Amino acid sequence: MQVLDPEKTAASGDLSSNPRRPARTGIVIDASCDVAPAFLASADVAVIPIPIRIGSTTYIDQHDASATARYMRENANGEGATGQSLPLDAAQMSRFFLEHFALDYDSVYCLTITASRSPIHEAASHGSLLATSAIRQARQEKGIARPFQFRVIDTRNMFAGSGIPAMVLQDLLRAQVPAKDIRGELQRIIDATHTYYVPDNLGYARARSRVRGDRSISLASVLLDGALDIKPIVLGRQGDTRPVAKCRGRADAWARLFAVAARQVQRGLYAPHVIISYAGPLQDLHGSPALEQLRAACAQENVSLHLLPMSITGMMNIGPGGLTLAFAGESRDIAF
Known part of the structure; x- marks a missing residue:
């Protein structure tokens, strides 16, 4: 996975820096979130990978069909009793967010597996703060005056349950629901x-x-x-x-x-x-x-x-x- 340095990102001309372009919203999920292929097909969706180590072998969980098939083939059709997940830490999360969202987005929602069962939410929260600071500085240097927001949301659920609010969020964005109304509706879905x-x-x-x-x-x-x-x-x-x-x-x-x-x-x-x-x-x-x-x-x-x-x-x-x-x-x- 390519990682961008925030200073190099700010100075680079490779990313969109047109201050007049339409606002764009990104969605991030962690790989444990089960969602439909059509959801993942959107260019505005990114998946935080979760490395899984079983013995001396490491698998990368990131909704890749071939990686999933390999895991099932090599581990008794999915068994991993001795497996250990190695989620990204805050610094790695920050680099991931910079790589995927840098200057191209004005708003990002990151939905994670429940914080009561995994450290991913905490790492994403800290990583988003690091990334947001670098992104705002880069936007200022590029003359982009529009505000930038990064929201990390605990789905309070796992697997298929984390997929429901993620897919609802995509529905809300496609329906052009005002940003001020999205958070409340998303929380209602999470609670239910x-x-x-x-x-x-x-x-x-x-x-x-x-x-x-x-x-x-x-x-x-x-x-x-x-x-x-x-x-x-x-x-x-x-x-x-x-x-x-x-x-x-x-x-x-x-x-x-x-x-x-x-x-x-x-x-x-x-x-x-x-x-x-x-x-x-x-x-x-x-x-x-x-x-x-x-x-x-x-x-x-x-x-x-x-x-x-x-x-x-x-x-x-x-x-x-x-x-x-x-x-x-x-x-x-x-x-x-």
Whole structure:
């Protein structure tokens, strides 16, 4: 990854410095955020990479299909129990922001995985302050008088759950919603985002969750439920996680979760997106009658249903066969 020195960036003529050009807004997500390919295709979107080290091998999580396929191929279809994520520190974040946004943008939103489970939010916050100072100085030297803003926002969620506010933000920007209204609407979506996690291997999920400070899966559950092939459904919301249901096997867990999501879609969501990310081949999801019912409900209510490969970071933490599903809506009467 190329890194720009702020002083060289300010002096360089390679970047746009036309003070009369239209205002432009950038979106940054960290690589653990599961979003649709169409979201990533925008030139105004950047992904903060997350290096993942397993043994002597380092993988770069950055929503690259070939890197994800390699990780799955070399790690038992996604297993990384001994893996260690090595997120960028503040100085590296600052260089990343300078490289991608320097003089071309007047506003940047950076959405991160929940601060309660990862240091990425803190590093991005400190890095943005360093980068903003250098960017403003560079803009002043280029005669750009327009104000510059860099906002780092905690999604208070993970994986598919971080994807919901990111995709809503892109919708708001494309609809040309005034900047003064975006922050409030984005916070409303963050507060209402429900993410459900269905790990396929309880022992693996418990080991990895404890690395993140998550205690929602107990040892007793692992020993008893593992023997009975019980799959928990864990809810992630507003920076916390808790188990909400136990199901007999994968098919039952998925069917009940998809049915809950379909009911929520029919009741009405706060945002027209449902995201499902899966740590395995997406064809595993096909053939589920409950998924087809969810797909039909989404089509009827003009909600986009996104079936996505899980990020490498998500796969490493949830384990092979794990699934996350997220939407933004009211929390009343959500029952399994």
